[in-house]
Amino acid sequence: MTGPHTALIALDWGTSSLRAYRMGAAGEILETRSSGAGIQHLPAPGEDGFEAAFEAICGDWLAAAPVPVVAAGMVGSAQGWREVPYLRCPAGPDALAGASLGFETRAGHRVTIAPGLIHDPEGGTPDVMRGEEIQIAGTLAAHPEAARDALIVLPGTHSKWASLRDGQVAGFATYMTGELFAVFRAHSILGRLMPEAAPDAEDWDAFGEGLERARDGALGHALFSVRTLGLTGRIAPEGLADYMSGLLIGHEILAAAEAEGQDRPLYLVGEGELCRRYERALSQLLGRAPAAQPGNPAPAGLFSLAGAAGLLAPEKETSHV
Amino acid sequence: MTGPHTALIALDWGTSSLRAYRMGAAGEILETRSSGAGIQHLPAPGEDGFEAAFEAICGDWLAAAPVPVVAAGMVGSAQGWREVPYLRCPAGPDALAGASLGFETRAGHRVTIAPGLIHDPEGGTPDVMRGEEIQIAGTLAAHPEAARDALIVLPGTHSKWASLRDGQVAGFATYMTGELFAVFRAHSILGRLMPEAAPDAEDWDAFGEGLERARDGALGHALFSVRTLGLTGRIAPEGLADYMSGLLIGHEILAAAEAEGQDRPLYLVGEGELCRRYERALSQLLGRAPAAQPGNPAPAGLFSLAGAAGLLAPEKETSHV
Known part of the structure; x- marks a missing residue:
């Protein structure tokens, strides 16, 4: 199963899931695995849980080929395997590598964890990310032109809008769009009129109306209109979740566009279904289309981190990380 | 217990509670009772539950003095005792009385339920209230000068900003401030760093910082700053709920002031503790103070409704309602 050409094992280790990539010397993905062993769902508490989840997902790969391991995401948080302090913006890929933390597992494997980023502007409130900085690094690996001046948008539970300038992440802003949607649907009066099960198909009309109402x-x-449009029968129960989704995504896009400027190249990074919503929203609200949609750039970002940290070059195997 | 001078029984019947007022011919409150038998917590399902809760809270009053009964709140909703359709704005106290619905209970008591209000502006989304229209009527009874041109603000789970013009409720807007606070605290990542139990005292510094951040x-x-200011230790765990409260109330007040104009007389209606927060917010963000704070005007509003519906004048006891 494991060939001699394995060069790196890369882990995308978040709160609710763990993804492992066995990668070749050119950054190609040779094999992918995923597990539910996110840092909040480990098989055992604390250190034991991390060791066990690690062994389960890539122990055999390492037994066959003892290569370097890099990891990113909540695994580096205060609740993670090792805490890697946030790196301050502006920060580029080299700084990310320099601030990463290497340690040995009980079984003697060397693991290097990337730091998160903190953006803490004068007179503002701080903003943080963990995991997305690696997706940004991967996006830049595939689209080096984005490093000069672009917005990289990562929709999700906590959407991130990262501003790239002069090869660095100059700053970023979090929008809690995905979490707000989930919490309102499950726990507020706004979910009350929605059917229990998610409808089979998107109601794009309702979504588009929500986008428009975000203006x-x-x-x-505006959120209260989710209830009143349902109460008055102007939107069918099956369409209310999509209406609310449009309202929340529209709120995010309009606010971020106002804060970040509307003319910069825009890269949309993430899962297909969610990105389709953001594409529609960008088109309807701003008349814009993303410059590119890099899919899941986490493996490429982890590979790039390993390179910048000197983990891939044989002569640097004993580097500082 | 019940004297011969009882003129009206007034019920403020909401989702989670039921309050009953035995009132005299001049609108004075002779006796107050409250129970947890809101329309979602009735002692039995459906009609039986309403009849039982009604009998329990004021059956003895009616046995002693068979006076008219008026009610307002969710008791008139589709899930209520009788559904009383929403009355469209602009609407004044007389229209409210005209659109109320009278019926007889099984025991033969006549009960008159007030309608809610709907504001449905051209090109906008509809907004609804049930119960607050009676608090507005009570505010106008105590402060008739407000009817000409004022904002009546009713903070709460769903805060209402009602615009009064020429003796009528010209329109209103709902802000989900109280529900957002409760839902975020209990069910989102924002509550994660807050202590389980509410702190003994308000942290007015944190509240004030939240207000400022609402700008x-x-x-x-902005909500994500509740997390990051906690993570970075800039606000202590005990202050995070007040910071979030400031952020949400500030968001409401700034948006409503922008929509409604900042110079109109402003009446702040509701519970003391919550109104104190709104007072601070109005002062800090807009440099304004309320014209008056009428406390709980629901009994006065119900009394005024009864008068407008002709229920209090002996010669009109067989009126249309």
Whole structure:
């Protein structure tokens, strides 16, 4: 199963899932595995849980080929395997590698964990990311032109809008769009009129109406229309979740566009279904299309981190990380 | 217990509670009772539950003095005792009385339920209230000068900003501030760093910082600062809920002031503790103070409804309602 050409094992280790990539010397993915052993769902508490999840997902790969391991995501948080402090923006790929933390597992494998990023502008509030910085690094590996001046948008539970300038992440902003949607649907009056099961197909009309309503302003007021449009029968129960999705995504896109400027090249990174929503929203609200949609750039980002950290070049195997 | 001077029984019957007022001919409150038998917590399902809760809270009053009964709140909703359709804005106190619905209970008591209000502006989304229209009527009874041109603000789970013009409720807007606070605290990542138990005292510094941060704009982004200010230790865990409260109330007040104009007389209606927060917020963000704070105007509103519906004048006891 494991060939002699394995060069790196890369782990994307988040809160709710763990993904492992066995990669070749040119950065190609030779094999992918995933497990539910996110840092909040480990098989045992604390250190034992990390060791066990690690062994389960890539122990045999390492037995066959003892290569370097890099990891990113919540595995480097205060609740992670090792805490790797946030690196301050502006920060580029080399700084990311320099701030990563190497350690040995109990079985003697060397693991290098990437830091998260913190953006802490004067007079503002701080913003943080963990995991997305590696997706950004992967996006830049595939689209080096983005490093000069671009917005990289990573939709999700906590969407990130990263501003790239002069080869560095100059800053970024988090929008809690995905979490707000989930929490309102499950725990607020807004979910009350929605059917229990998600409808089979998207209601793009309702989604588009939600986008349009996002222009009306204050979210705390606009949200109540999810209820009243349902109560008055103007949107069918099956369409209410898509209407709310449009309202929340529209709120995010309009606010981020106002904060970041509308003319910069824009890269949309993430899962297909969610990115389709953002594509529609960008088109309807701003008349814009993304410059590219890099899919899942995490493996490429981890490979790039390993390179910048000197883990891939034989003569640097004993580097500082 | 019940004297011969009882003129009206007034019920403020909401989702989670039922309050009953025995009132005299001049609108004075002779006795107050409350129970947990809101329409979602009735002692039995459906009609039986309403009859039982009604009998329990005021059966003895009616046995002693068979006076008219008026009610307002969710008791008139589709899930209520009788559904009373929403009345469209603009609407004044007389229209409210005209659109109320009278019926007889099984025991033969006549009960008159007030309608809710719907504001459905051209090109906008509809907004609804049930119960607050009676608090507005009570506010106008105590402060008739407000009817000409004022904002009546009712903070709560779903805060209402009602615009009064020429003796009528011209329109209103709902802000989901109270529900957002509760849902984020209990079910989102934002509550994660807050202590389980509410702190003994308000942290007004944290509240004030939240208000200030509300000026930064998009709520979906600003909310994430509840987490990052906690993570970075800039706000202590005990202050995070008050910071979030400030952020949400500030968002409401800034948006409503922008929508409604900042110079109109402003009446703040509701519970003391919550109103104190709104008072601070109005002062800090807009440099404004409320014209008056009418406390709980629901009994006065119900009394006024009864008068407008002709229920209090002996010669009109067989009116249309």
